[in-house]
Amino acid sequence: MFRLRDSNLRTFKEGITPAVVDVAPGLYAAEVWNSVDRRQRLLEVSAGTTQMVGRLGIAVDTPVPVHCALDRSQPVAEFVTTLSGRLRDTGSGSGLVIAAIPGQAGTWSQPRTVRSQFTLLDSAYHPIREVSVTSDNLHGGAAGASMPLRPGGYVIRVRLAKLATVDVPAWISAGYQTVAFIPWDDAPDISRISFHMLPSTSVWTGFDVASGILEMALENLRSGRRPFAEDGPGLDFVRISTLNPVLGLIRAHDLLMQRRDPRSVLALLSRLQTVVPGHPDLQACAAVKDMTFPPMTLSGQRFVRQYAADHGRAIVPGSLLDLSLRTAKTAGPWASWTADPKRRQVSGQPLPDALGPAALISPDVLTRAIRVITGFVLGVAVVFLLAWLPRREAIAVLGTGASRDQMTYLVRTYLSDLVLVGRAGTAVATLLGGSRPALARATAASRNAATEALDQVRRELWRQLVAGRRRFDRKK
Numbered sequence: 147m148f149r150l151r152d153s154n155l156r157t158f159k160e161g162i163t164p165a166v167v168d169v170a171p172g173l174y175a176a177e178v179w180n181s182v183d184r185r186q187r188l189l190e191v192s193a194g195t196t197q198m199v200g201r202l203g204i205a206v207d208t209p210v211p212v213h214c215a216l217d218r219s220q221p222v223a224e225f226v227t228t229l230s231g232r233l234r235d236t237g238s239g240s241g242l243v244i245a246a247i248p249g250q251a252g253t254w255s256q257p258r259t260v261r262s263q264f265t266l267l268d269s270a271y272h273p274i275r276e277v278s279v280t281s282d283n284l285h286g287g288a289a290g291a292s293m294p295l296r297p298g299g300y301v302i303r304v305r306l307a308k309l310a311t312v313d314v315p316a317w318i319s320a321g322y323q324t325v326a327f328i329p330w331d332d333a334p335d336i337s338r339i340s341f342h343m344l345p346s347t348s349v350w351t352g353f354d355v356a357s358g359i360l361e362m363a364l365e366n367l368r369s370g371r372r373p374f375a376e377d378g379p380g381l382d383f384v385r386i387s388t389l390n391p392v393l394g395l396i397r398a399h400d401l402l403m404q405r406r407d408p409r410s411v412l413a414l415l416s417r418l419q420t421v422v423p424g425h426p427d428l429q430a431c432a433a434v435k436d437m438t439f440p441p442m443t444l445s446g447q448r449f450v451r452q453y454a455a456d457h458g459r460a461i462v463p464g465s466l467l468d469l470s471l472r473t474a475k476t477a478g479p480w481a482s483w484t485a486d487p488k489r490r491q492v493s494g495q496p497l498p499d500a501l502g503p504a505a506l507i508s509p510d511v512l513t514r515a516i517r518v519i520t521g522f523v524l525g526v527a528v529v530f531l532l533a534w535l536p537r538r539e540a541i542a543v544l545g546t547g548a549s550r551d552q553m554t555y556l557v558r559t560y561l562s563d564l565v566l567v568g569r570a571g572t573a574v575a576t577l578l579g580g581s582r583p584a585l586a587r588a589t590a591a592s593r594n595a596a597t598e599a600l601d602q603v604r605r606e607l608w609r610q611l612v613a614g615r616r617r618f619d620r621k622k
Contacts, residue, residue: 151175161374208361209247210327210340212352215361221286222247223352226325229292230350233323238294239346241323242266242316244277244302245290246330263330265303266293267313269439269466274300279330289330292323299426299439299466302326303485304336311485312336312475315440315466319343319422321569322391325350337368337478341442343391343422355381356390363396367479373400383410384417385559391422396479398431399445420560438462440470440481447474447481553599554606560585561603577604 150159153173174189207216211223226245233241244264264277279289297320301313314336318324327340342357344350350357359381363373373396387394394414401411418428426439430446433453441447451471454461461468473484561573575581577600585600586593 149177151177206358206362206365208340208365209329209338210352210357210361211247212357212361214358215352218352219247219286219288222288225285225288226290226327227349227351229290230323230325230344230348233292233294234346234349236294240297240318240320241292241294241346242300242318243290243292243323243325243350245288245325245327246277246279247327248287248329248331263305263334264328267301267303269299269301271301297424301466302328304328304334304339306334306336312482313470313485314339314480314482315426315442315470316341317425317427317439317442319391319425321346322422323350335477336475336480336482339478339480340364341392341480344389354389356386356393359386360390360393360396363393364479367396372404373397384413387414387417388421391418391425394418395422395425395427396443396445399427399443399449402431402449403445417559433457436462437467438465440467440483442481444476444479444481447471553595554602557585557596557599557603576600577607 148159148161149157150167150169151157151174155175159167169191171191171193174191175186176189177184177186206212206214209215211218211220211226222245226243229243229245233243244266246264263279266274266277268274274295275291275293277289277291283289295318297318300316300318302316303311303313305311314326314328316324316326322343323346325342325344327342329335329338340361342350342360352358366373383394383397387397395418398411398414398418401407401414415428415431418425422428426437427441427443427446429437430441430449430453433449437450441450447470450461450467461471469486470481470483473486475482475484561576572581572584576585582593582597586596
């Protein structure tokens, strides 16, 4: 967090770092703090100069080994990177990393006995895997596992002191790996849990900007503050949400609760709908009917409760969402509820275990593959048929007033995001003229405006191909 005061000691700017603030030449007082440290500095700003307040060296108080952590544990960071790399190397396209880390960074002792503290369950409460913390499997104070999993909702059961247990929801999106940091102390503080998401083709390092900003936002939420203070950092959240969608979800929730900047909210939700469709925290923002899996965040849980109360809509009885709301706990920024070990099943279809050869050759998978291929062929036929019919102009939500260059930028970004999350086939189909409704929804523009921008992207690609061919011929 930072605060800037003018020469009369009047506060004129508060926020979180990193941030860029334009000020007039003069004398200013800068104050930067976290939960354990606070520093001040006088700044003399002259015309055309830049002052780096970040050099005060205030770090975020989090045990997650991100680059701006108060005590970044390099062995723990390298261990989590190894787990994430193993998941990437499976080529599964989605999965979960559970990293059991010390509750306080830099302080831990060898456990004397086996502590099987974490159990992964599917959305129907069927156990999938246990993660144990023992004196034999600690790596610099951390233990964990990585699992390729199908997209969908899962539950992480955390064993607390005196045999108490809580359940924490975890969502896996196609093209992403979810990384869960959970403390493993004698009495784990579940408010210190952190979730990150990154493209499945990447590896978690903790050095990217999104991870550090997310940890600062979570620390603010734990302290009862807004995640990004009054003004968010000088970042393009729409763009950076592709790298860590959890950061975009928390930013969207904050803007929605403050009822401000609807244009930014629409742009951010449109991007998130492209990269993590079906995420329960995204559904909570859009008030999707018949939700059954609970949001991961406490703010998403509040949206669900508020919408149900305002519209008199009942939660699906017996669903995991119903269970999570009835026994909810309010610890930190993440949703959790009291676990009932005797409850073996909730309504909803169980998800399959980790991906493997058996799942790939099962009759159910073969049947689904045939249906997908048949649906694709029929979809292509319908697209070409609709191309000959007159189309009504759709109502533009975000695209109204957008320039042609802005629309072209949105379309290029949408196509690159599809490739990044492993949906290159959809990107190619869009370039060939298919998936126009999805393109219009993703850019929040009318279908005609999105189509014109897509035509411009095609022309740009063709010019690049021609230019590349000419350079190749000259080299020959």
